[in-house]
Amino acid sequence: MKPWAVLVNPSSGRGRGGAMAARITQALRESGIEFQYFETEKSGDATNITGAFPLGGYDRLLVVGGDGTINEVVKGLRDLTLPLALFPAGTGNDAARLLGIRDEITALKTALQGVPRKIDLGWASGDHFVNIYSFGLDASIATQANRWKHLLPGWILYPAALVKTIFSFQPPRVSYTLTTPTGEIIHRQETILLMAICNGSHYGGGMQINPAANPRDGVLELCVVRKMPRWKILLLFPTVYKGTHVSFQEVTIEKITAMSFQAEKPGLLNRDGETWPGIEAAIKVVPEGLTVLCPVSEGISTTTVSKETGGM
Ligand SMILES: Nc1ncnc2c1ncn2[C@@H]1O[C@H](COP(=O)(O)OP(=O)(O)OP(=O)(O)O)[C@@H](O)[C@H]1O
Known part of the structure:
Protein backbone atom coordinates (compact mmCIF):
# COMPACT_ATOMS: atom_id res chain seq x y z
CA MET A 1 0.00 0.00 0.00
CA GLY A 114 -14.77 8.82 -1.53
CA VAL A 115 -15.21 7.75 -5.11
CA PRO A 116 -12.46 8.70 -7.57
CA ARG A 117 -13.87 10.42 -10.65
CA LYS A 118 -12.38 12.13 -13.65
CA ILE A 119 -13.25 15.77 -14.18
CA ASP A 120 -12.37 18.10 -17.02
CA LEU A 121 -9.68 20.74 -16.69
CA GLY A 122 -9.15 23.94 -18.61
CA TRP A 123 -5.83 24.82 -20.22
CA ALA A 124 -4.98 28.46 -20.69
CA SER A 125 -1.77 29.78 -22.19
CA GLY A 126 0.52 27.22 -20.58
CA ASP A 127 -1.23 26.19 -17.34
CA HIS A 128 -4.22 24.20 -16.22
CA PHE A 129 -7.19 25.65 -14.39
CA VAL A 130 -9.71 23.71 -12.36
CA ASN A 131 -12.63 26.06 -12.05
CA ILE A 132 -12.69 29.32 -14.00
CA TYR A 133 -10.47 31.50 -16.17
CA SER A 134 -11.67 35.02 -16.80
CA PHE A 135 -10.85 38.47 -18.08
CA GLY A 136 -12.31 41.86 -17.20
CA LEU A 137 -14.31 43.31 -14.34
CA ASP A 138 -14.47 40.12 -12.29
CA ALA A 139 -10.67 39.74 -12.35
CA SER A 140 -10.35 43.37 -11.21
CA ILE A 141 -12.81 42.68 -8.39
CA ALA A 142 -10.92 39.50 -7.43
CA THR A 143 -7.67 41.48 -7.31
CA GLN A 144 -9.24 44.02 -4.97
CA ALA A 145 -10.79 41.23 -2.88
CA ASN A 146 -7.38 39.53 -2.56
CA ARG A 147 -5.96 42.82 -1.23
CA TRP A 148 -8.72 43.09 1.36
CA LYS A 149 -9.13 39.44 2.31
CA HIS A 150 -7.28 39.81 5.61
CA LEU A 151 -9.34 42.89 6.53
CA LEU A 152 -12.94 42.03 5.69
CA PRO A 153 -15.16 39.02 6.46
CA GLY A 154 -15.89 36.74 3.50
CA TRP A 155 -19.56 37.71 3.03
CA ILE A 156 -18.79 41.41 2.48
CA LEU A 157 -15.49 41.00 0.64
CA TYR A 158 -16.76 40.76 -2.95
CA PRO A 159 -19.61 43.31 -2.66
CA ALA A 160 -17.12 45.81 -1.17
CA ALA A 161 -14.53 45.05 -3.86
CA LEU A 162 -17.19 45.48 -6.56
CA VAL A 163 -18.24 48.90 -5.34
CA LYS A 164 -14.61 50.03 -5.18
CA THR A 165 -13.83 48.64 -8.65
CA ILE A 166 -16.76 49.64 -10.87
CA PHE A 167 -16.04 53.35 -10.66
CA SER A 168 -12.57 52.98 -12.17
CA PHE A 169 -13.19 50.04 -14.53
CA GLN A 170 -13.21 50.86 -18.28
CA PRO A 171 -14.88 48.09 -20.35
CA PRO A 172 -12.42 46.83 -22.98
CA ARG A 173 -13.17 46.06 -26.63
CA VAL A 174 -12.26 42.43 -27.26
CA SER A 175 -11.86 40.29 -30.39
CA TYR A 176 -12.46 36.63 -29.76
CA THR A 177 -12.73 33.36 -31.61
CA LEU A 178 -14.50 30.35 -30.18
CA THR A 179 -14.90 26.73 -31.22
CA THR A 180 -18.29 25.17 -30.51
CA PRO A 181 -18.69 21.49 -29.55
CA THR A 182 -19.75 20.76 -33.16
CA GLY A 183 -16.50 22.27 -34.46
CA GLU A 184 -18.00 25.52 -35.74
CA ILE A 185 -15.61 28.48 -35.44
CA ILE A 186 -17.13 31.84 -34.59
CA HIS A 187 -15.37 35.25 -34.55
CA ARG A 188 -16.74 38.25 -32.64
CA GLN A 189 -15.70 41.69 -31.56
CA GLU A 190 -17.50 43.54 -28.77
CA THR A 191 -17.12 45.71 -25.71
CA ILE A 192 -17.39 43.60 -22.60
CA LEU A 193 -17.49 43.84 -18.85
CA LEU A 194 -16.11 40.35 -18.49
CA MET A 195 -15.71 36.98 -20.11
CA ALA A 196 -15.55 33.89 -17.89
CA ILE A 197 -14.57 30.51 -19.27
CA CYS A 198 -16.04 28.03 -16.83
CA ASN A 199 -15.41 24.43 -15.91
CA GLY A 200 -17.28 24.87 -12.64
CA SER A 201 -20.35 26.95 -11.90
CA HIS A 202 -19.25 29.11 -8.93
CA TYR A 203 -16.44 31.50 -8.15
CA GLY A 204 -15.68 34.34 -5.78
CA GLY A 205 -16.89 32.27 -2.84
CA GLY A 206 -20.41 31.58 -4.06
CA MET A 207 -21.22 33.55 -7.20
CA GLN A 208 -22.94 31.30 -9.78
CA ILE A 209 -21.43 32.87 -12.83
CA ASN A 210 -22.40 29.84 -14.87
CA PRO A 211 -25.16 27.85 -13.18
CA ALA A 212 -25.23 25.07 -15.78
CA ALA A 213 -21.48 24.40 -15.92
CA ASN A 214 -20.62 20.74 -15.42
CA PRO A 215 -16.99 19.65 -15.03
CA ARG A 216 -17.79 16.22 -16.47
CA ASP A 217 -19.34 17.18 -19.79
CA GLY A 218 -16.14 17.48 -21.85
CA VAL A 219 -16.76 21.15 -22.69
CA LEU A 220 -16.25 24.57 -21.12
CA GLU A 221 -18.93 27.25 -20.93
CA LEU A 222 -18.25 30.79 -21.98
CA CYS A 223 -20.14 33.51 -20.13
CA VAL A 224 -19.86 36.96 -21.72
CA VAL A 225 -21.25 39.99 -19.89
CA ARG A 226 -21.35 42.97 -22.23
CA LYS A 227 -20.95 46.63 -21.40
CA MET A 228 -23.81 48.17 -19.42
CA PRO A 229 -24.32 51.31 -17.29
CA ARG A 230 -22.89 51.26 -13.76
CA TRP A 231 -26.33 51.36 -12.14
CA LYS A 232 -27.20 48.21 -14.05
CA ILE A 233 -24.00 46.47 -12.89
CA LEU A 234 -25.12 47.15 -9.32
CA LEU A 235 -28.50 45.55 -10.16
CA LEU A 236 -26.86 42.59 -11.88
CA PHE A 237 -24.27 41.80 -9.19
CA PRO A 238 -26.63 40.36 -6.50
CA THR A 239 -28.33 38.19 -9.13
CA VAL A 240 -25.02 36.42 -9.84
CA TYR A 241 -25.25 34.75 -6.41
CA LYS A 242 -28.47 33.04 -7.58
CA GLY A 243 -27.37 32.59 -11.17
CA THR A 244 -30.33 34.65 -12.43
CA HIS A 245 -28.05 37.21 -14.13
CA VAL A 246 -28.35 34.98 -17.20
CA SER A 247 -31.72 36.65 -17.92
CA PHE A 248 -30.06 40.05 -18.54
CA GLN A 249 -29.91 40.78 -22.27
CA GLU A 250 -26.20 41.66 -21.97
CA VAL A 251 -25.34 38.17 -20.69
CA THR A 252 -24.84 35.13 -22.91
CA ILE A 253 -23.63 31.64 -22.11
CA GLU A 254 -22.54 29.06 -24.68
CA LYS A 255 -20.67 25.80 -24.73
CA ILE A 256 -17.18 25.83 -26.23
CA THR A 257 -14.23 23.49 -26.57
CA ALA A 258 -11.66 26.23 -27.18
CA MET A 259 -11.37 29.98 -27.57
CA SER A 260 -8.84 32.75 -27.88
CA PHE A 261 -9.23 36.45 -27.26
CA GLN A 262 -7.30 39.65 -27.61
CA ALA A 263 -8.29 42.90 -25.93
CA GLU A 264 -7.48 46.32 -27.33
CA LYS A 265 -5.92 47.34 -24.00
CA PRO A 266 -4.44 45.43 -21.04
CA GLY A 267 -6.71 44.33 -18.23
CA LEU A 268 -6.63 41.67 -15.54
CA LEU A 269 -6.75 37.92 -16.05
CA ASN A 270 -7.98 35.50 -13.40
CA ARG A 271 -7.16 31.81 -13.11
CA ASP A 272 -8.94 30.16 -10.18
CA GLY A 273 -8.61 33.31 -8.07
CA GLU A 274 -5.01 34.15 -9.02
CA THR A 275 -4.93 37.42 -10.98
CA TRP A 276 -2.34 39.20 -13.09
CA PRO A 277 -2.23 41.80 -15.90
CA GLY A 278 -2.73 40.58 -19.45
CA ILE A 279 -4.31 41.32 -22.79
CA GLU A 280 -4.90 37.95 -24.46
CA ALA A 281 -5.24 34.24 -23.85
CA ALA A 282 -5.83 30.95 -25.64
CA ILE A 283 -7.96 28.43 -23.78
CA LYS A 284 -9.12 24.87 -24.39
CA VAL A 285 -10.82 22.08 -22.50
CA VAL A 286 -8.84 19.05 -21.31
CA PRO A 287 -11.56 16.39 -21.01
CA GLU A 288 -11.18 14.16 -17.94
CA GLY A 289 -7.87 15.83 -17.15
CA LEU A 290 -7.96 15.49 -13.36
CA THR A 291 -8.88 12.76 -10.88
CA VAL A 292 -10.67 13.82 -7.71
CA LEU A 293 -12.27 12.02 -4.80
CA CYS A 294 -15.99 12.79 -4.56
CA PRO A 295 -18.45 12.20 -1.73
CA VAL A 296 -20.21 8.87 -2.10
CA SER A 297 -23.72 10.33 -1.94
CA GLU A 298 -23.21 13.72 -3.54
CA GLY A 299 -20.99 15.47 -5.95
CA ILE A 300 -20.76 16.24 -9.55
CA SER A 301 -21.98 13.13 -11.24
CA THR A 302 -23.15 9.63 -10.63
CA THR A 303 -21.26 8.27 -13.60
CA THR A 304 -19.14 5.33 -12.55
CA VAL A 305 -15.45 5.85 -12.13
CA SER A 306 -13.27 5.17 -15.12
CA LYS A 307 -11.29 1.96 -15.06
CA GLU A 308 -7.84 3.44 -14.55
CA THR A 309 -8.82 4.90 -11.17
CA GLY A 310 -11.21 2.16 -10.15
CA GLY A 311 -8.87 0.06 -8.06
CA MET A 312 -8.90 2.13 -4.91
N1 LIG B 1 2.56 29.55 4.52
C1 LIG B 1 2.06 30.50 3.71
N2 LIG B 1 1.94 31.78 4.13
C2 LIG B 1 1.39 32.73 3.35
N3 LIG B 1 0.91 32.51 2.09
C3 LIG B 1 0.99 31.25 1.62
C4 LIG B 1 1.57 30.20 2.40
N4 LIG B 1 1.49 29.06 1.66
C5 LIG B 1 0.92 29.39 0.47
N5 LIG B 1 0.62 30.69 0.45
C6 LIG B 1 -0.08 31.46 -0.61
O1 LIG B 1 -1.42 31.70 -0.15
C7 LIG B 1 -2.25 31.81 -1.30
C8 LIG B 1 -3.71 31.74 -0.92
O2 LIG B 1 -4.00 30.49 -0.42
P1 LIG B 1 -5.43 29.81 -0.60
O3 LIG B 1 -6.10 30.28 -1.83
O4 LIG B 1 -5.28 28.37 -0.42
O5 LIG B 1 -6.22 30.37 0.64
P2 LIG B 1 -7.32 31.48 0.70
O6 LIG B 1 -6.88 32.67 -0.06
O7 LIG B 1 -7.65 31.63 2.13
O8 LIG B 1 -8.56 30.77 -0.02
P3 LIG B 1 -9.41 31.03 -1.37
O9 LIG B 1 -8.48 31.12 -2.53
O10 LIG B 1 -10.31 29.83 -1.44
O11 LIG B 1 -10.15 32.29 -1.16
C9 LIG B 1 -1.74 30.71 -2.19
O12 LIG B 1 -2.04 30.95 -3.53
C10 LIG B 1 -0.23 30.71 -1.92
O13 LIG B 1 0.42 31.46 -2.93
Whole structure:
Protein backbone atom coordinates (compact mmCIF):
# COMPACT_ATOMS: atom_id res chain seq x y z
CA MET A 1 0.00 0.00 0.00
CA LYS A 2 1.45 3.35 -1.00
CA PRO A 3 1.54 6.18 1.55
CA TRP A 4 -0.84 9.10 1.24
CA ALA A 5 0.44 12.64 0.73
CA VAL A 6 -0.99 15.54 2.73
CA LEU A 7 -0.26 19.06 1.51
CA VAL A 8 -1.25 21.94 3.77
CA ASN A 9 -1.34 25.70 3.29
CA PRO A 10 -1.46 26.66 6.98
CA SER A 11 -2.26 30.30 6.16
CA SER A 12 -5.35 29.52 4.03
CA GLY A 13 -8.60 30.85 5.41
CA ARG A 14 -6.66 33.15 7.77
CA GLY A 15 -5.06 30.19 9.57
CA ARG A 16 -7.94 27.73 9.27
CA GLY A 17 -5.75 25.47 7.12
CA GLY A 18 -3.22 24.92 9.91
CA ALA A 19 -5.90 24.10 12.48
CA MET A 20 -7.76 21.81 10.08
CA ALA A 21 -4.54 19.98 9.18
CA ALA A 22 -3.85 19.17 12.83
CA ARG A 23 -7.25 17.46 13.15
CA ILE A 24 -6.90 15.64 9.83
CA THR A 25 -3.45 14.25 10.52
CA GLN A 26 -4.62 13.08 13.95
CA ALA A 27 -7.55 11.26 12.29
CA LEU A 28 -5.18 9.64 9.78
CA ARG A 29 -2.84 8.47 12.55
CA GLU A 30 -5.78 7.05 14.51
CA SER A 31 -6.87 5.19 11.38
CA GLY A 32 -3.37 3.74 10.97
CA ILE A 33 -2.86 5.41 7.59
CA GLU A 34 0.73 6.00 6.57
CA PHE A 35 1.22 9.48 5.09
CA GLN A 36 3.83 12.08 4.25
CA TYR A 37 3.15 15.62 5.35
CA PHE A 38 4.07 18.76 3.36
CA GLU A 39 3.47 22.35 4.40
CA THR A 40 3.71 25.46 2.25
CA GLU A 41 5.50 28.55 3.53
CA LYS A 42 4.90 30.94 0.67
CA SER A 43 3.44 31.45 -2.77
CA GLY A 44 4.66 28.84 -5.29
CA ASP A 45 5.58 26.20 -2.69
CA ALA A 46 2.63 23.93 -3.51
CA THR A 47 3.70 23.86 -7.18
CA ASN A 48 7.30 23.04 -6.30
CA ILE A 49 6.36 20.40 -3.73
CA THR A 50 3.91 18.53 -5.97
CA GLY A 51 6.22 18.94 -8.97
CA ALA A 52 8.82 16.92 -7.05
CA PHE A 53 6.44 14.05 -6.15
CA PRO A 54 7.82 10.71 -7.38
CA LEU A 55 5.61 9.34 -10.17
CA GLY A 56 3.37 6.66 -8.69
CA GLY A 57 4.74 7.40 -5.22
CA TYR A 58 1.46 8.13 -3.43
CA ASP A 59 -1.95 6.56 -3.18
CA ARG A 60 -3.77 9.91 -3.04
CA LEU A 61 -3.11 13.56 -2.20
CA LEU A 62 -5.06 15.42 0.46
CA VAL A 63 -4.98 19.18 -0.19
CA VAL A 64 -5.78 21.40 2.79
CA GLY A 65 -6.22 24.93 1.54
CA GLY A 66 -8.28 27.20 -0.66
CA ASP A 67 -8.59 27.67 -4.39
CA GLY A 68 -5.15 29.29 -4.66
CA THR A 69 -3.49 26.23 -3.15
CA ILE A 70 -5.40 23.83 -5.44
CA ASN A 71 -4.45 25.95 -8.44
CA GLU A 72 -0.78 25.68 -7.44
CA VAL A 73 -1.07 21.92 -6.85
CA VAL A 74 -2.54 21.28 -10.30
CA LYS A 75 0.16 23.43 -11.87
CA GLY A 76 2.85 21.33 -10.21
CA LEU A 77 1.55 17.76 -10.49
CA ARG A 78 3.19 15.71 -13.21
CA ASP A 79 0.70 12.87 -12.72
CA LEU A 80 -2.84 14.22 -12.89
CA THR A 81 -4.27 10.73 -12.34
CA LEU A 82 -3.19 10.95 -8.68
CA PRO A 83 -6.57 11.26 -6.88
CA LEU A 84 -6.98 14.56 -5.02
CA ALA A 85 -9.04 14.95 -1.86
CA LEU A 86 -9.94 18.58 -1.23
CA PHE A 87 -10.33 20.12 2.23
CA PRO A 88 -12.12 23.50 2.11
CA ALA A 89 -9.78 25.49 4.35
CA GLY A 90 -9.69 28.68 2.26
CA THR A 91 -11.91 31.73 2.17
CA GLY A 92 -13.67 30.84 -1.08
CA ASN A 93 -13.34 27.08 -1.66
CA ASP A 94 -15.03 27.08 -5.04
CA ALA A 95 -13.10 24.00 -6.23
CA ALA A 96 -14.26 21.93 -3.23
CA ARG A 97 -17.79 23.22 -3.77
CA LEU A 98 -17.56 21.90 -7.33
CA LEU A 99 -17.32 18.39 -5.85
CA GLY A 100 -20.05 18.89 -3.24
CA ILE A 101 -17.53 19.24 -0.39
CA ARG A 102 -18.63 22.09 1.88
CA ASP A 103 -17.24 21.14 5.31
CA GLU A 104 -14.37 19.38 7.05
CA ILE A 105 -16.33 16.26 8.04
CA THR A 106 -17.51 15.64 4.48
CA ALA A 107 -13.98 16.29 3.25
CA LEU A 108 -12.49 13.76 5.66
CA LYS A 109 -15.10 11.11 4.84
CA THR A 110 -14.43 11.74 1.16
CA ALA A 111 -10.67 11.46 1.60
CA LEU A 112 -11.13 8.13 3.41
CA GLN A 113 -13.97 6.54 1.42
CA GLY A 114 -14.77 8.82 -1.53
CA VAL A 115 -15.21 7.75 -5.11
CA PRO A 116 -12.46 8.70 -7.57
CA ARG A 117 -13.87 10.42 -10.65
CA LYS A 118 -12.38 12.13 -13.65
CA ILE A 119 -13.25 15.77 -14.18
CA ASP A 120 -12.37 18.10 -17.02
CA LEU A 121 -9.68 20.74 -16.69
CA GLY A 122 -9.15 23.94 -18.61
CA TRP A 123 -5.83 24.82 -20.22
CA ALA A 124 -4.98 28.46 -20.69
CA SER A 125 -1.77 29.78 -22.19
CA GLY A 126 0.52 27.22 -20.58
CA ASP A 127 -1.23 26.19 -17.34
CA HIS A 128 -4.22 24.20 -16.22
CA PHE A 129 -7.19 25.65 -14.39
CA VAL A 130 -9.71 23.71 -12.36
CA ASN A 131 -12.63 26.06 -12.05
CA ILE A 132 -12.69 29.32 -14.00
CA TYR A 133 -10.47 31.50 -16.17
CA SER A 134 -11.67 35.02 -16.80
CA PHE A 135 -10.85 38.47 -18.08
CA GLY A 136 -12.31 41.86 -17.20
CA LEU A 137 -14.31 43.31 -14.34
CA ASP A 138 -14.47 40.12 -12.29
CA ALA A 139 -10.67 39.74 -12.35
CA SER A 140 -10.35 43.37 -11.21
CA ILE A 141 -12.81 42.68 -8.39
CA ALA A 142 -10.92 39.50 -7.43
CA THR A 143 -7.67 41.48 -7.31
CA GLN A 144 -9.24 44.02 -4.97
CA ALA A 145 -10.79 41.23 -2.88
CA ASN A 146 -7.38 39.53 -2.56
CA ARG A 147 -5.96 42.82 -1.23
CA TRP A 148 -8.72 43.09 1.36
CA LYS A 149 -9.13 39.44 2.31
CA HIS A 150 -7.28 39.81 5.61
CA LEU A 151 -9.34 42.89 6.53
CA LEU A 152 -12.94 42.03 5.69
CA PRO A 153 -15.16 39.02 6.46
CA GLY A 154 -15.89 36.74 3.50
CA TRP A 155 -19.56 37.71 3.03
CA ILE A 156 -18.79 41.41 2.48
CA LEU A 157 -15.49 41.00 0.64
CA TYR A 158 -16.76 40.76 -2.95
CA PRO A 159 -19.61 43.31 -2.66
CA ALA A 160 -17.12 45.81 -1.17
CA ALA A 161 -14.53 45.05 -3.86
CA LEU A 162 -17.19 45.48 -6.56
CA VAL A 163 -18.24 48.90 -5.34
CA LYS A 164 -14.61 50.03 -5.18
CA THR A 165 -13.83 48.64 -8.65
CA ILE A 166 -16.76 49.64 -10.87
CA PHE A 167 -16.04 53.35 -10.66
CA SER A 168 -12.57 52.98 -12.17
CA PHE A 169 -13.19 50.04 -14.53
CA GLN A 170 -13.21 50.86 -18.28
CA PRO A 171 -14.88 48.09 -20.35
CA PRO A 172 -12.42 46.83 -22.98
CA ARG A 173 -13.17 46.06 -26.63
CA VAL A 174 -12.26 42.43 -27.26
CA SER A 175 -11.86 40.29 -30.39
CA TYR A 176 -12.46 36.63 -29.76
CA THR A 177 -12.73 33.36 -31.61
CA LEU A 178 -14.50 30.35 -30.18
CA THR A 179 -14.90 26.73 -31.22
CA THR A 180 -18.29 25.17 -30.51
CA PRO A 181 -18.69 21.49 -29.55
CA THR A 182 -19.75 20.76 -33.16
CA GLY A 183 -16.50 22.27 -34.46
CA GLU A 184 -18.00 25.52 -35.74
CA ILE A 185 -15.61 28.48 -35.44
CA ILE A 186 -17.13 31.84 -34.59
CA HIS A 187 -15.37 35.25 -34.55
CA ARG A 188 -16.74 38.25 -32.64
CA GLN A 189 -15.70 41.69 -31.56
CA GLU A 190 -17.50 43.54 -28.77
CA THR A 191 -17.12 45.71 -25.71
CA ILE A 192 -17.39 43.60 -22.60
CA LEU A 193 -17.49 43.84 -18.85
CA LEU A 194 -16.11 40.35 -18.49
CA MET A 195 -15.71 36.98 -20.11
CA ALA A 196 -15.55 33.89 -17.89
CA ILE A 197 -14.57 30.51 -19.27
CA CYS A 198 -16.04 28.03 -16.83
CA ASN A 199 -15.41 24.43 -15.91
CA GLY A 200 -17.28 24.87 -12.64
CA SER A 201 -20.35 26.95 -11.90
CA HIS A 202 -19.25 29.11 -8.93
CA TYR A 203 -16.44 31.50 -8.15
CA GLY A 204 -15.68 34.34 -5.78
CA GLY A 205 -16.89 32.27 -2.84
CA GLY A 206 -20.41 31.58 -4.06
CA MET A 207 -21.22 33.55 -7.20
CA GLN A 208 -22.94 31.30 -9.78
CA ILE A 209 -21.43 32.87 -12.83
CA ASN A 210 -22.40 29.84 -14.87
CA PRO A 211 -25.16 27.85 -13.18
CA ALA A 212 -25.23 25.07 -15.78
CA ALA A 213 -21.48 24.40 -15.92
CA ASN A 214 -20.62 20.74 -15.42
CA PRO A 215 -16.99 19.65 -15.03
CA ARG A 216 -17.79 16.22 -16.47
CA ASP A 217 -19.34 17.18 -19.79
CA GLY A 218 -16.14 17.48 -21.85
CA VAL A 219 -16.76 21.15 -22.69
CA LEU A 220 -16.25 24.57 -21.12
CA GLU A 221 -18.93 27.25 -20.93
CA LEU A 222 -18.25 30.79 -21.98
CA CYS A 223 -20.14 33.51 -20.13
CA VAL A 224 -19.86 36.96 -21.72
CA VAL A 225 -21.25 39.99 -19.89
CA ARG A 226 -21.35 42.97 -22.23
CA LYS A 227 -20.95 46.63 -21.40
CA MET A 228 -23.81 48.17 -19.42
CA PRO A 229 -24.32 51.31 -17.29
CA ARG A 230 -22.89 51.26 -13.76
CA TRP A 231 -26.33 51.36 -12.14
CA LYS A 232 -27.20 48.21 -14.05
CA ILE A 233 -24.00 46.47 -12.89
CA LEU A 234 -25.12 47.15 -9.32
CA LEU A 235 -28.50 45.55 -10.16
CA LEU A 236 -26.86 42.59 -11.88
CA PHE A 237 -24.27 41.80 -9.19
CA PRO A 238 -26.63 40.36 -6.50
CA THR A 239 -28.33 38.19 -9.13
CA VAL A 240 -25.02 36.42 -9.84
CA TYR A 241 -25.25 34.75 -6.41
CA LYS A 242 -28.47 33.04 -7.58
CA GLY A 243 -27.37 32.59 -11.17
CA THR A 244 -30.33 34.65 -12.43
CA HIS A 245 -28.05 37.21 -14.13
CA VAL A 246 -28.35 34.98 -17.20
CA SER A 247 -31.72 36.65 -17.92
CA PHE A 248 -30.06 40.05 -18.54
CA GLN A 249 -29.91 40.78 -22.27
CA GLU A 250 -26.20 41.66 -21.97
CA VAL A 251 -25.34 38.17 -20.69
CA THR A 252 -24.84 35.13 -22.91
CA ILE A 253 -23.63 31.64 -22.11
CA GLU A 254 -22.54 29.06 -24.68
CA LYS A 255 -20.67 25.80 -24.73
CA ILE A 256 -17.18 25.83 -26.23
CA THR A 257 -14.23 23.49 -26.57
CA ALA A 258 -11.66 26.23 -27.18
CA MET A 259 -11.37 29.98 -27.57
CA SER A 260 -8.84 32.75 -27.88
CA PHE A 261 -9.23 36.45 -27.26
CA GLN A 262 -7.30 39.65 -27.61
CA ALA A 263 -8.29 42.90 -25.93
CA GLU A 264 -7.48 46.32 -27.33
CA LYS A 265 -5.92 47.34 -24.00
CA PRO A 266 -4.44 45.43 -21.04
CA GLY A 267 -6.71 44.33 -18.23
CA LEU A 268 -6.63 41.67 -15.54
CA LEU A 269 -6.75 37.92 -16.05
CA ASN A 270 -7.98 35.50 -13.40
CA ARG A 271 -7.16 31.81 -13.11
CA ASP A 272 -8.94 30.16 -10.18
CA GLY A 273 -8.61 33.31 -8.07
CA GLU A 274 -5.01 34.15 -9.02
CA THR A 275 -4.93 37.42 -10.98
CA TRP A 276 -2.34 39.20 -13.09
CA PRO A 277 -2.23 41.80 -15.90
CA GLY A 278 -2.73 40.58 -19.45
CA ILE A 279 -4.31 41.32 -22.79
CA GLU A 280 -4.90 37.95 -24.46
CA ALA A 281 -5.24 34.24 -23.85
CA ALA A 282 -5.83 30.95 -25.64
CA ILE A 283 -7.96 28.43 -23.78
CA LYS A 284 -9.12 24.87 -24.39
CA VAL A 285 -10.82 22.08 -22.50
CA VAL A 286 -8.84 19.05 -21.31
CA PRO A 287 -11.56 16.39 -21.01
CA GLU A 288 -11.18 14.16 -17.94
CA GLY A 289 -7.87 15.83 -17.15
CA LEU A 290 -7.96 15.49 -13.36
CA THR A 291 -8.88 12.76 -10.88
CA VAL A 292 -10.67 13.82 -7.71
CA LEU A 293 -12.27 12.02 -4.80
CA CYS A 294 -15.99 12.79 -4.56
CA PRO A 295 -18.45 12.20 -1.73
CA VAL A 296 -20.21 8.87 -2.10
CA SER A 297 -23.72 10.33 -1.94
CA GLU A 298 -23.21 13.72 -3.54
CA GLY A 299 -20.99 15.47 -5.95
CA ILE A 300 -20.76 16.24 -9.55
CA SER A 301 -21.98 13.13 -11.24
CA THR A 302 -23.15 9.63 -10.63
CA THR A 303 -21.26 8.27 -13.60
CA THR A 304 -19.14 5.33 -12.55
CA VAL A 305 -15.45 5.85 -12.13
CA SER A 306 -13.27 5.17 -15.12
CA LYS A 307 -11.29 1.96 -15.06
CA GLU A 308 -7.84 3.44 -14.55
CA THR A 309 -8.82 4.90 -11.17
CA GLY A 310 -11.21 2.16 -10.15
CA GLY A 311 -8.87 0.06 -8.06
CA MET A 312 -8.90 2.13 -4.91
N1 LIG B 1 2.56 29.55 4.52
C1 LIG B 1 2.06 30.50 3.71
N2 LIG B 1 1.94 31.78 4.13
C2 LIG B 1 1.39 32.73 3.35
N3 LIG B 1 0.91 32.51 2.09
C3 LIG B 1 0.99 31.25 1.62
C4 LIG B 1 1.57 30.20 2.40
N4 LIG B 1 1.49 29.06 1.66
C5 LIG B 1 0.92 29.39 0.47
N5 LIG B 1 0.62 30.69 0.45
C6 LIG B 1 -0.08 31.46 -0.61
O1 LIG B 1 -1.42 31.70 -0.15
C7 LIG B 1 -2.25 31.81 -1.30
C8 LIG B 1 -3.71 31.74 -0.92
O2 LIG B 1 -4.00 30.49 -0.42
P1 LIG B 1 -5.43 29.81 -0.60
O3 LIG B 1 -6.10 30.28 -1.83
O4 LIG B 1 -5.28 28.37 -0.42
O5 LIG B 1 -6.22 30.37 0.64
P2 LIG B 1 -7.32 31.48 0.70
O6 LIG B 1 -6.88 32.67 -0.06
O7 LIG B 1 -7.65 31.63 2.13
O8 LIG B 1 -8.56 30.77 -0.02
P3 LIG B 1 -9.41 31.03 -1.37
O9 LIG B 1 -8.48 31.12 -2.53
O10 LIG B 1 -10.31 29.83 -1.44
O11 LIG B 1 -10.15 32.29 -1.16
C9 LIG B 1 -1.74 30.71 -2.19
O12 LIG B 1 -2.04 30.95 -3.53
C10 LIG B 1 -0.23 30.71 -1.92
O13 LIG B 1 0.42 31.46 -2.93
